[in-house]
Amino acid sequence: MFRMNKLEIEKLHFAYDKATPVIKGINLVLDDRKTAIIGQNGSGKTTFVKLLKGLLRPDSGRILLDGTDLSTLTVAQISKKIGLVFQNPDDQIFKNTVLDEVMVGPLNIGLSLDEARASSRTALAQVELADVEKVNPYDLNLAQRKMVALASILAMDTPIVIFDEPTMGQDVAGKAIIRKVIEDLQAEGKAVLCILHDMDFAAAVFERVIVFSQGQLLIEGDAREVFSKKELLQQAYLDQPQAMKIAQALGIPGNLLSVEEVMAAINGNEVKLP
């Protein structure tokens, strides 16, 4: 089945308390490109994705999911289309075994017990937790619980997957698993949107970068182009990826995004090291 996976955001405004607007007129079209949202603490990123998931309702403006106004859809209808992995796994973990926990989402959207078990086991294998399916999630460490929370969203097989800070607290191996999950989702034709503080991960993995600043969209576009805008990033209290800073210091042209790109430039003799 052809899936559009398109979210259109029009003139979106939101405030928890009317005196303090948090989302201030965001216009954006999200598509199938792997997209990272970056921005200073408190710039409204989590609030924005909660609006996309229908957990909060806009004060004004609208969100269209494949052309349909999100406000006309039920939570159940949205859940079949959009999965959101929370920043704190303990906001979404309730069951006594890892497998039961991961099965909650698929069962909620109407899969049979057998289907839910099968998709949950596949998801647990993707995050390399197949061998702990009978363990209580609270006997796992925080990084592993984050993977359980991630698996529970993967198991729902939604065409749009949103992650809030998936790499926070993960070591190199955990980050590699998350990278593979994101790349596999995209290969399956799904849309991936990810809030990140880790500029290096954002630069290495994502095609499109959206920069939030004080509830507004400061800049968005191709990752290479956005990360080259040093002054604008500084204005949003953000840093460039390490690889780009090193490449610029060495005088390597091309706004390189990753260590691999820098190594290729050095090995290709585009640059002579001192």
Ligand SMILES: Nc1ncnc2c1ncn2[C@@H]1O[C@H](COP(=O)(O)OP(=O)(O)OP(=O)(O)O)[C@@H](O)[C@H]1O
């Ligand atoms: N439930 C809430 N009630 C009231 N204010 C809130 C609530 N959640 C967030 N805020 C406020 O809204 C603003 C935006 O918060 P939000 O969590 O969306 O930002 P963020 O960019 O995701 O930040 P972080 O990177 O720290 O997660 C902040 O000033 C925050 O204090």
